[in-house]
Amino acid sequence: MLDILIGILHLVVFPGGVFALGLGLFLKGLDRRVEARLQRRIGPPLIQPVLDIAKLCTKEVIIPSSAMRTLFLAAPVIALGGIGVCAALLPVPGVTDGLPRIGDMLVIFYLFPLPAMAVMLAGSSSGSVYGGIGFSREMVLMLAYEVPLLVIILTVAMKVGAATGGGAEFSLTQIMAYQQEHGSFGFSLTMLPALVAWLMFLPATMGVPPFDQPEAETEILEGPLLEYSGVLLALFNLASAVKLVVVLGLGVVLFFPGTLMDGGTALGMAVNLVWFVVKCVVFMVLTLSLVKSATGRFRIEQALSFFLKYPTGLALLSLALVWIGC
Amino acid sequence: MELLHRLSTRSPWLFRINAGSCNGCDVELATTACISRYDVERLGCKYCGSPRHADIVLITGSLTTRVKDKVLRVWNEIPNPKVTVAVGICPITGGVFREGYSIEGPLDRYLPIDVNVPGCPPRPQSIMEGVLEAVAIWRERMEG
Numbered sequence: 001m002l003d004i005l006i007g008i009l010h011l012v013v014f015p016g017g018v019f020a021l022g023l024g025l026f027l028k029g030l031d032r033r034v035e036a037r038l039q040r041r042i043g044p045p046l047i048q049p050v051l052d053i054a055k056l057c058t059k060e061v062i063i064p065s066s067a068m069r070t071l072f073l074a075a076p077v078i079a080l081g082g083i084g085v086c087a088a089l090l091p092v093p094g095v096t097d098g099l100p101r102i103g104d105m106l107v108i109f110y111l112f113p114l115p116a117m118a119v120m121l122a123g124s125s126s127g128s129v130y131g132g133i134g135f136s137r138e139m140v141l142m143l144a145y146e147v148p149l150l151v152i153i154l155t156v157a158m159k160v161g162a163a164t165g166g167g168a169e170f171s172l173t174q175i176m177a178y179q180q181e182h183g184s185f186g187f188s189l190t191m192l193p194a195l196v197a198w199l200m201f202l203p204a205t206m207g208v209p210p211f212d213q214p215e216a217e218t219e220i221l222e223g224p225l226l227e228y229s230g231v232l233l234a235l236f237n238l239a240s241a242v243k244l245v246v247v248l249g250l251g252v253v254l255f256f257p258g259t260l261m262d263g264g265t266a267l268g269m270a271v272n273l274v275w276f277v278v279k280c281v282v283f284m285v286l287t288l289s290l291v292k293s294a295t296g297r298f299r300i301e302q303a304l305s306f307f308l309k310y311p312t313g314l315a316l317l318s319l320a321l322v323w324i325g326c
Numbered sequence: 327m328e329l330l331h332r333l334s335t336r337s338p339w340l341f342r343i344n345a346g347s348c349n350g351c352d353v354e355l356a357t358t359a360c361i362s363r364y365d366v367e368r369l370g371c372k373y374c375g376s377p378r379h380a381d382i383v384l385i386t387g388s389l390t391t392r393v394k395d396k397v398l399r400v401w402n403e404i405p406n407p408k409v410t411v412a413v414g415i416c417p418i419t420g421g422v423f424r425e426g427y428s429i430e431g432p433l434d435r436y437l438p439i440d441v442n443v444p445g446c447p448p449r450p451q452s453i454m455e456g457v458l459e460a461v462a463i464w465r466e467r468m469e470g
Binding site for chain 1: 330331333334335336337338339362365367368369370374375376378379381403405406407468
């Protein structure tokens with residue numbers, strides 16, 4: 001019974017639900033602001049994503065007559081639902097250990113592509129040609145970035161597993177605890193290639209330049225999201241905000257789960273939470289905002305070959321180093 | 327409800343329709359967005375790629391015969407409430423092309439235009455003023 005209550009708490013309040021939505025929207029606003037400052041503009045206010053959501057709720061919802069109605073309506077719900085559950089499983093270093101019984105990297109690995117899948121569903125059910133093109137591009141990009149993601153996850157699991165008694169350790173709680181005791185993987189030479197691969201994976205999974213081919217608005221008019229309006233589009237935006245928290249948070253847990261204070265007291269928890277947010281912001285500015293404002297867009301086949309060469313290669317290098325016991 | 331309306335007018339998404347423009351006004355629209363001095367994003371504006379996401383439509387060009395039906399179709403795809411802004415002298419009177427054989431304009435024969443921003447091309451400042459005026463109209467329309 002208590003387990004279920006704790007699970008619901010994780011899903012609705014922290015770290016999923018309210019917290020993930022709030023942090024995600026804040027990060028999105030910060031991202032737009034940083035990008036504007038880099039171009040020497042003033043940029044929108046920090047709460048702009050919230051205003052956008054409020055605006056979308058007042059707009060008319062149009063369902064195109066050529067769309068497959070059920071799928072078209074279900075896709076945004078699947079996106080937000082899938083990534084919302086994923087956020088609930090996320091541990092926050094020094095604040096919560098996540099849900100140790102199900103909070104497993106493999107579960108996250110399976111839930112994590114749901115927003116991308118939902119975008120694919122959206123594109124294919126919207127009955128628009130651009131949606132179809134976006135669908136195929138999203139699929140290619142997903143195939144490209146899931147490979148390094150899997151290898152990175154395996155590398156971390158092997159590293160922890162080798163130290164704690166053989167096999168691979170997929171529990172996020174264990175991975176976090178191990179690093180807090182033995183030093184973060186982000187500072188270890190063996191894991192450095194995997195970290196770099198992870199940094200390359202971030203822009204692709206968030207769909208920002210140079211890997212925004214599925215939603216390229218100048219070529220295919222936002223692709224799969226082309227036909228969405230009003231509340232349905234707002235749901236997709238919320239899903240994207242939560243996804244931002246999940247990828248950044250997962251990066252923090254996998255590579256930098258250090259804490260500033262002991263998580264036993266309320267003050268310690270508050271400090272650790274702020275530290276977690278700071279790490280998320282640094283991750284985001286380095287891998288999304290800076291990269292976004294400095295690059296154009298790859299062609300889709302260039303993105304595919306890039307991901308199968310460099311991030312996969314780096315992640316495999318790390319895996320090999322862990323394998324031989326460095 | 328009123329709060330929601332007040333919040334939502336701080337997020338006007340712009341959509342550009344080129345109805346046979348010479349591209350002069352389109353360049354000015356891009357300037358309005360991209361040059362740090364005029365930055366429309368600080369008003370919450372964003373140029374969006376899809377008509378379904380738009381709140382304020384900026385139409386440039388003198389509405390030529392070939393694009394007339396397409397412009398009307400795209401305009402109809404924009405969800406309500408929406409505000410239409412005619413940018414440049416061409417959609418307002420036809421401009422230097424007004425007596426051309428292929429000109430169907432002026433635009434307000436076919437669409438309800440809310441704001442006119444004359445000029446050939448209009449200055450970024452006046453485009454921004456037009457956007458602000460459109461936001462005021464949008465708010466009235468939501469409350470009314």
